Amino acid sequence: MTADPLSERPARVPRAGRNLPAAIGVGVLLLVVVGASLGYSAVPFVVFAAVAVGAALWELRTAFARRDIRIPIVPLLVGSTGIIVSSYVSGAEALMVAFLITVVGCVVWRLVDGGGPAAVRDSAATTFAVTYLPFMAGFVMLMLADPQGRVRVLLFILLAVANDVGGYVAGVLFGRHPLAPTVSPKKSWEGLAGSFVLAIVVGVVGATWGLDASPWLGVALGVVAPLTATVGDLAESLMKRDLELKDMGSLLPGHGGVLDRLDSMLLTAPFVYLILSVAV
Structure with missing residues (x-):
C-alpha cells in the first residue's frame, strides 16, 4: 500500500511567519479592551497602560x-x-522628573x-529600559490628559x-523587495507602501471627524507613523x-510578547504627541 503523497508534504508556512487566526x-x-477602557473614562486606560508596560519590562528583564x-525589576516597576x-496627572514636567x-x-x-x-553595564541597561518603555509611554499619557485626550x-x-x-496585507500580496533583509527578512518596501496608504486614510478620517482638524494633519500623521x-x-x-530570540515573550499568541506588540508604538508616541500639540 503506497503512502498518500499529499500527507508527506510539509505544512505550508505563511509568508508572514505568524499564526494568522491567533494574531x-x-x-x-486588544482593540476591544482598549476601546472599552477609553470609552468609560481615562483612568482604566492609565491602569491598562501601566500593566502593559510592566509586562513588557518583565520580558525585557528576562x-x-x-x-x-541584571536590571533591578522592583524599583523599575515602581x-x-x-x-x-504622574505624566497623566501633572504633565510633561512631571514626566521628566519621574523619569x-x-x-x-x-x-x-x-x-x-x-x-x-557589571554594575556599570547593568546601570546602562536599566537606563535604556526606563527610556525605552515607561518614558516613551509617558507621551501617550500626555495625549490622554488633553481635553480631546x-x-x-x-x-x-x-x-x-x-x-x-x-504593511501585512501589502507585504503578503505584493512583497517582492526586502526592506532590511539582514534585520527583518519578511519586511518589504511594498509592505511599507501599504502601511503609508492605510495610515494616511486612517489619519485623514481621524483628523477630520475625530478632531475637527485639517485633513493635512491626517496626512502628516499617516506619513510619520509608519516611518x-x-x-x-x-x-x-x-x-x-x-x-x-525570535520573540520577547509568549503572552500574546500570534504576536509574541507584549514588547513585540509595543515596539513600533513606543517610538511613534512622542512624534504623534508633538504633531498634535502643535497642530490642534
Whole structure:
C-alpha cells in the first residue's frame, strides 16, 4: 500500500511567519479592551497602560538575563508606574522628573547590590529600559490628559493598527523587495507602501471627524507613523537578533510578547504627541 503523497508534504508556512487566526483574535481582543477602557473614562486606560508596560519590562528583564545583564525589576516597576501616572496627572514636567527619579533610584539600587564593571553595564541597561518603555509611554499619557485626550489616544492606536494591517496585507500580496533583509527578512518596501496608504486614510478620517482638524494633519500623521513605527520595529528586531530570540515573550499568541506588540508604538508616541500639540 503506497503512502498518500499529499500527507508527506510539509505544512505550508505563511509568508508572514505568524499564526494568522491567533494574531487576528488577539488583536481584536486588544482593540476591544482598549476601546472599552477609553470609552468609560481615562483612568482604566492609565491602569491598562501601566500593566502593559510592566509586562513588557518583565520580558525585557528576562531577555537581558540571557546575556547576564541584571536590571533591578522592583524599583523599575515602581518607577514605571510613577512615570505613567504622574505624566497623566501633572504633565510633561512631571514626566521628566519621574523619569530622572526612576533612573537614579534604579542605578542606586543596583550599585548597593554590588559594584564593579557589571554594575556599570547593568546601570546602562536599566537606563535604556526606563527610556525605552515607561518614558516613551509617558507621551501617550500626555495625549490622554488633553481635553480631546481619549480621541487622540484612539487615533494614535488606530494609526499603529493601520501601519501593521496595511504593511501585512501589502507585504503578503505584493512583497517582492526586502526592506532590511539582514534585520527583518519578511519586511518589504511594498509592505511599507501599504502601511503609508492605510495610515494616511486612517489619519485623514481621524483628523477630520475625530478632531475637527485639517485633513493635512491626517496626512502628516499617516506619513510619520509608519516611518517611526518601522524604525521602532527594526530596532527591536536588532535587539532580538543580538539576544538570539525570535520573540520577547509568549503572552500574546500570534504576536509574541507584549514588547513585540509595543515596539513600533513606543517610538511613534512622542512624534504623534508633538504633531498634535502643535497642530490642534
